[in-house]
């Protein structure tokens with residue numbers, strides 16, 4: 001080995017080790033995004049999520065350790081549509097890593113590729129609650145939307161790590177073939193027209209995909225806790241419509257749902273995870289969809 005080559009060799013090794021042995025370091029805002037990156041990135045990515053699966057992603061604390069992680073990241077993946085507006089900009093500003101700033105190569109906003117549901121065209125104020133004018137940000141709970149985001153993530157990973165392009169392509173194909181089969185099976189398990197009451201509009205896209213009717217919400221406005229008068233209205237509607245399930249995301253308090261179930265014949269409360277790692281056995285997005293489908297299958 002010539003001296004020059006030896007120096008070059010040592011430097012390349014150093015560069016590799018700084019880069020987590022060549023892996024693309026990815027930070028996601030949610031565990032659902034994390035799972036999606038893992039499906040597509042496989043062994044070539046090192047992924048961490050800022051929020052936990054048991055946490056409401058609207059409210060996350062911008063911890064100093066997150067800023068440090070972002071300063072070393074190759075890619076920051078977020079949902080967008082204002083979901084992380086209260087905390088992600090703080091993390092990115094503190095990280096001093098220009099390549100992961102909004103609009104840069106190392107920044108990916110999934111919501112940019114979604115034709116959202118629940119867009120608000122009229123002017124909104126604080127009094128309307130915690131609304132998302134550009135549309136509902138919980139689109140990854142629809143497996144078809146997740147697939148379209150996985151495709152875009154695959155393109156992004158190829159852009160950042162061209163050498164492993166064929167691996168990303170094949171991971172995506174495996175994921176997409178598997179998910180398409182599952183979606184067919186899930187559609188058979190849920191009866192179209194199943195009526196439910198929900199806490200927050202978290203499952204809007206899932207309901208839309210599987211033909212579930214969301215009759216009422218326990219929240220009078222997004223982010224606003226239920227009031228007594230609102231609950232009475234929900235009970236009335238539930239009795240009239242013969243709703244069988246009231247759904248509560250496991251980071252909300254189920255007390256109100258139980259109160260409603262007491263006054264509505266045949267209504268059962270289902271406390272469900274809505275994020276990967278939101279329950280011990282829910283380790284991937286597919287596990288999560290399985291869990292959701294099982295909460296809605298059976299009698300209407």
Ligand SMILES: [Zn+2]
Nearest residue numbers: 137200201202
């Ligand atoms: Zn929301």
